[in-house]
Amino acid sequence: MDKKELLKLLEEVREGAVPPADAVEMLKDLPYKDIGHTKFDHMRELRKGYPEVIYGAGKSIDQLKDVLIHLKEKKNNILITRISPPVFDALMDIYPEAEYNELARTMVVRKKHAETRDTYVAVVTAGTSDLPVAEEAAVTLELFGNPVKRITDVGVAGIHRLFDVLKVVREARVIIVAAGMEGALASVVGGLVDKPVIAVPTSVGYGAHFGGLAPLLSMLNSCASGIGVVNIDNGFGAAYLASMINKL
Amino acid sequence: MDKKELLKLLEEVREGAVPPADAVEMLKDLPYKDIGHTKFDHMRELRKGYPEVIYGAGKSIDQLKDVLIHLKEKKNNILITRISPPVFDALMDIYPEAEYNELARTMVVRKKHAETRDTYVAVVTAGTSDLPVAEEAAVTLELFGNPVKRITDVGVAGIHRLFDVLKVVREARVIIVAAGMEGALASVVGGLVDKPVIAVPTSVGYGAHFGGLAPLLSMLNSCASGIGVVNIDNGFGAAYLASMINKL
Amino acid sequence: MDKKELLKLLEEVREGAVPPADAVEMLKDLPYKDIGHTKFDHMRELRKGYPEVIYGAGKSIDQLKDVLIHLKEKKNNILITRISPPVFDALMDIYPEAEYNELARTMVVRKKHAETRDTYVAVVTAGTSDLPVAEEAAVTLELFGNPVKRITDVGVAGIHRLFDVLKVVREARVIIVAAGMEGALASVVGGLVDKPVIAVPTSVGYGAHFGGLAPLLSMLNSCASGIGVVNIDNGFGAAYLASMINKL
Amino acid sequence: MDKKELLKLLEEVREGAVPPADAVEMLKDLPYKDIGHTKFDHMRELRKGYPEVIYGAGKSIDQLKDVLIHLKEKKNNILITRISPPVFDALMDIYPEAEYNELARTMVVRKKHAETRDTYVAVVTAGTSDLPVAEEAAVTLELFGNPVKRITDVGVAGIHRLFDVLKVVREARVIIVAAGMEGALASVVGGLVDKPVIAVPTSVGYGAHFGGLAPLLSMLNSCASGIGVVNIDNGFGAAYLASMINKL
Amino acid sequence: MDKKELLKLLEEVREGAVPPADAVEMLKDLPYKDIGHTKFDHMRELRKGYPEVIYGAGKSIDQLKDVLIHLKEKKNNILITRISPPVFDALMDIYPEAEYNELARTMVVRKKHAETRDTYVAVVTAGTSDLPVAEEAAVTLELFGNPVKRITDVGVAGIHRLFDVLKVVREARVIIVAAGMEGALASVVGGLVDKPVIAVPTSVGYGAHFGGLAPLLSMLNSCASGIGVVNIDNGFGAAYLASMINKL
Amino acid sequence: MDKKELLKLLEEVREGAVPPADAVEMLKDLPYKDIGHTKFDHMRELRKGYPEVIYGAGKSIDQLKDVLIHLKEKKNNILITRISPPVFDALMDIYPEAEYNELARTMVVRKKHAETRDTYVAVVTAGTSDLPVAEEAAVTLELFGNPVKRITDVGVAGIHRLFDVLKVVREARVIIVAAGMEGALASVVGGLVDKPVIAVPTSVGYGAHFGGLAPLLSMLNSCASGIGVVNIDNGFGAAYLASMINKL
Amino acid sequence: MDKKELLKLLEEVREGAVPPADAVEMLKDLPYKDIGHTKFDHMRELRKGYPEVIYGAGKSIDQLKDVLIHLKEKKNNILITRISPPVFDALMDIYPEAEYNELARTMVVRKKHAETRDTYVAVVTAGTSDLPVAEEAAVTLELFGNPVKRITDVGVAGIHRLFDVLKVVREARVIIVAAGMEGALASVVGGLVDKPVIAVPTSVGYGAHFGGLAPLLSMLNSCASGIGVVNIDNGFGAAYLASMINKL
């Protein structure tokens, strides 16, 4: 029930068309219901042009198809993350125009163009093995209407590579750093720029890496300030936060 | 705003005393405000006779005094957990009639008697070192109006001690088991009774005990069914849950 | 040997039919044997209508068949948890009337109807990925004779969804909350109701989730009181405890 | 050496005032030196009005005095974090006009006013024990020129308290959430707003809290998107990142 | 109730002196009571000459005094572990003849001599810092009637020291190895002898030692067979097990 | 070089056949070489009748065949642990008379009979899922010449089952307890017997079991004394230690 | 841009061939660019004869082929680590002369001979299961021009085996110790030699080994000095460091 409907109801009360006791009944559940509606409306308004996002890992093809069919009637773009090529193939029945990004393992359905910002987000990776996570971030950013500059393979083992592209990094509005191994790149970038850095530890590594724990702790303890950390391999989450900041 | 006030407002709308547009303004924040109110009222109703509970650890004497002074005008009983004797001494200025339980490290101010249930809660401990946690549970239970039977020092190293008191354990409506070391008592009790068991791992132990991690994992992995686990040393939390169950 | 049989034996002793020395032999193992019997009888009595429960994970089809054949002569209902469809197919040879719940991965054989309580248990899930754990709980609850209301997909990322169904949650006698990711739903529900909450962390998540450790710690440290925690993914255990409480 | 100086040198070379070989010597260390200078200059420019920040924990009074004396000649504001009252008293010899915030445990020396933004940062805390971390963030934000709105004690155990102030939270440009225990507040706030959320786990808790590990994992695994996490108790770091975002 | 008493009761039943119904009452609690008794008797019999053992850590002087006064009437030797010199001084009021071992931090009261075995237990330490744990083991062993040979400071950093005393180690019936740091000594000893080795990790170390976790894991993963591990710093536990084995 | 050879050399020196300086050269490496020999001889002597043991996990069929061919000429029994049925089938080419134990996953080649002790070792398991580990222990014990009594499925969830067989447990000379889940059985057995208990945590469990960590910590922190712990699932190691003790 | 080129540019400036403003443009990016170049040149110079190294794990055959094709024109030797036989087979299309080491799982392409040192590196392993890691180290060392002596299967369970080969170990210039299980071999070797020891924990083990954590902690806590530790299973890294030291 929105403001207009509420006004209408109250006018009906004034006009005697609806007795006060009946109106009470109609308003009784308002607190809870309306939170839902208000929130929903509020969110929808804000989210104009936002894609519908589905986390694909662990969902069956049937479950994903159900969701996609449900979204058929909506006009929002669609992003499905973490699906394999065979899953994508099966989903193409529903959206033959969908695009699959093999590196990012994402499926995108474009129904309209998002407004695009002028300022770009830099997506920086330490090694080529971090690319899937970075690409998931890049695909997400672009679908949310953010220009993206990809800067790859500039890990600190050969720090000169980072200096070669430092200007591009510094002129971004927000920087995402995806790094596995020891994750030191986030600190180095954080020390060289004056922009918000979103650090994504990746599970790239072995042994005492413990599935991404090493770079996660490294990034949380960074001696450089201005770094916010998201979950291991969470390229989508980093992009969502970066997009929010870029669009402020 | 409760139902009666809402009805009154709507009647004023019908009578023309309040224009619909003004009523909309008055109702605009209803969803959020009322959640607060509803929740508050609902809670207050349910909590008739409930003590006010303050977690004392890490609060300064001044902070605690502020809270107590604020509660002066209320008629609820008061429970402060985890305070040392000198802190209690300082707080007696405000409530000279307060009682201190040295083992449980709790302070209680009784302003009225809680209704008491017939059925009792058994509070079972493995060793004498687990007593402070168990006593915190017992003090809490009693203040919430639950009879308590304390069964102490029946750890599994001498399991015959448990059998000596098994009947008392079995006839309780709910059983709290507080155990440190390896926490095996929770499993043994859980296997011998058909009542809900609330297991409290304690930090009593050393070495590979890791501050209570050993009995915590032990209790979560219990081969006996019907056991719910609370945080390490959380005697109050166990009692709160046990009281809820006992009062169903 | 129960009380009546013991009395009969002693009367035979008095009558000279059994010499004291022979009676000593018959009573010698009483302490141990009878614990077994007493426990057994006691348990059986209490468990009237209780299903036989078999944890299926890690058992071979042959092992499961052996157990089922052994249970053929008993009149109890049967619940096997965590079995895959092909295992179920193989077991249907023995119980063609068995039912398989694909989501919960449970097999149920109904031989009689359990007495059912009036009060229901609410089984609340944060996301659709938590459904298998929740459904294992629901299947268990129903077989134990508890009405169940399922409330799905009300995770805190869209908290308005929870408010839409708050009344159903609040009117339950016991609430089970199954949540992966960060498990915050347990705290939010715990803060909104005055009923015992059984929290089940699920292994749904990735990265720093560490197989369910994140929601497990979250639930153990909940700022809301009245929450008992069971092992990660332990839907059956949550249901067993909830049933115990619901049947008090 | 900046561009102008470099041009001047090259002109002197052309004019014969500086022989090429001498110029080579002067330029030899340019790569490394200039990085330093460039960075330094670049940073200084950006940091106009930035306070000098000193992490006080673990530094002796003598070490802190040395730093302060060294900063005497600079015109920047000064922020020292994590010092106790006696340390502050000792440091007042050098800056009698310094201000101490007992809750935040910070010392501030104001030498000039920072430009202030219109948009504010909301600093939200779950419980009163989280206030020191939140206040460290608030003091830092204000010194960096950001208006701050403090919203305290709105933890999810009584979620209606959050709804009472939701509008203030939603209208902030960036939101900092400081929460101990299970840290669920970050997820709940993240689900209700469309602004960047900086989550700070605090070490407030006990037992299976493991010094802040529980809320840290909780926040990293949040089901709500748009959350960046900083180190446990790192109020300063959260504020630094929030200020960066607010000033974009 | 032992066999003789049971026979007597049954004879009284036969003679009519005790009616069967009364006998049933007397026998009713037999299962549980007798487990206790049997266990107690059985234990006492086995434990002839066994000391009473009290774990002193975390007990107040008053608690320890209570226990000692309670033991006054018993003829068993007494061992209190992990008490500081001032605690010992306070306890001497009750047993002026008690002996304090400063290294082991143990108090011993000798009331009678335990039978002593011919075969000895070797207590081997890696470094001088491991001596307190080793000495706790040695004191316990001696009080239980086992000859002890102490072999100190033979850690693997200078393995020749171990070879100098290898014969003494090999001729022991059981060997206790107490080692901190990386705990490698247990493996080396285990590889050189054909006797049971009880390994005690100690908390001696720093950094990645994690309070004894490093040698604990090391000992559990030993490539040498025939090693049983006890808790970190648990000299008493190692001695108890070694004594059991030595006395077989 | 053994004693006889050394004597021969010295006699040659006396006879002038070998000059002292040459003898010095021949003896120079004695310290290291002879350790090897001495150890080897000593071990061989002690190990009369000992089986050769090969840890099969992670070894290829070719590697295992090489080892078996190498052992063809020796008269020792052979034990290979942790091999699957197909591996066993492949190895039967070399030893057609070999026996495979499907539960224990062990292969045994009997070439002679080990001397057998009178006293037996009890191998106690908590649940049927622990049987593979227990059976590995039992197979090992028997091959080493120890009578074994298997006591299965006596976990503490139904503790009466343990009491039914308590006498058999108590009369063993050594007891091995294999338990997964929370591993409480080790403590309960340890509290009921006065014999050495070797505790083997098993990886049977899920969730917060962490692959056997839960029962491992449980067993290390046991409130019962006289328990030595071996690595998770290490049935062979438990048996080796138990055999050593049984044969003292 | 090297010194000579810089001098030439400056001479052109003096001669008027290049105007100062143009020279500024050419020098503008010097700081960053030249770091790259300098580093690159410096590295290349030092790396004369160094192989190109590719970490093969997790790379697809296509990705590896791309890299190899790219390296076709270079004259450096090539080392690919951690690839399976089928991957190697696929890569032979590009380099038919490549050699595959099945144990080390490495592929080597030799285009020229590296200068070889006189001094050798000893690669010592505890058990045969550690050989893959050790062989990866050995292959790497040889390709980098270091003679290697392999000493295998000298784990501390039979320490005499180590003494048999001690001279070879002691005369190495650097020693690599690869050990799984408890990793004690590193400490024992470290105590017997006066040369740098590079310790490589391996993931060989089970249960409380936690994928190599046990030997990793063991090696970091070694009571022997002079040991540097690399990541679990990192044979390549150990060899790289050892080669650096050997070539000093």
Add this chain to the structure above:
Amino acid sequence: MDKKELLKLLEEVREGAVPPADAVEMLKDLPYKDIGHTKFDHMRELRKGYPEVIYGAGKSIDQLKDVLIHLKEKKNNILITRISPPVFDALMDIYPEAEYNELARTMVVRKKHAETRDTYVAVVTAGTSDLPVAEEAAVTLELFGNPVKRITDVGVAGIHRLFDVLKVVREARVIIVAAGMEGALASVVGGLVDKPVIAVPTSVGYGAHFGGLAPLLSMLNSCASGIGVVNIDNGFGAAYLASMINKL
């Protein structure tokens, strides 16, 4: 027994003064005894000029005095690590000429000059809080005869500081990097030099630093090759290994 004594014994055998059988007896224990002697001699020879090193932490003043008195007669230099000023003051009674380094918390007694190498070791620190660990390393290195260049406060948050001193770092023969927080400095240095890097994680940090675990994992997972890691805060260990390498 050394070579000369052995020759003498053999000559006595030849001369008939000692019968071969007696000589066998005298030589019987040679293997073990001589290992000790040989090792001892060998070590002493190699260690000419090496200081005696005592780890002071956890040792009482009396224990330290005993050690020092014992060393009075030896001509070696002495190094005691990790002692506080009051302990040093107490020890000056024995060596009034001893020097105390307040930062490193070391005591040094110089009795003679160690031969000094030409090549130096660079000791690099990330922050001023890492200085105590670095200084412990520097003091150790100097006492072992290595020139040291200290490079402080060049953490990656301001990486230009490292470039300012890069030449000094690159020209060292070995580099020690001591870093807390996230320890990224080790990777950055490792990527810029072609010399062995010894990385020392320090316990400087808080929250998710877990007492040095964060930089420890970071250093073990470094993307740069040529890094060996020692225990957290182990400045002495790093210096010992660096000295070994520098002296090759």
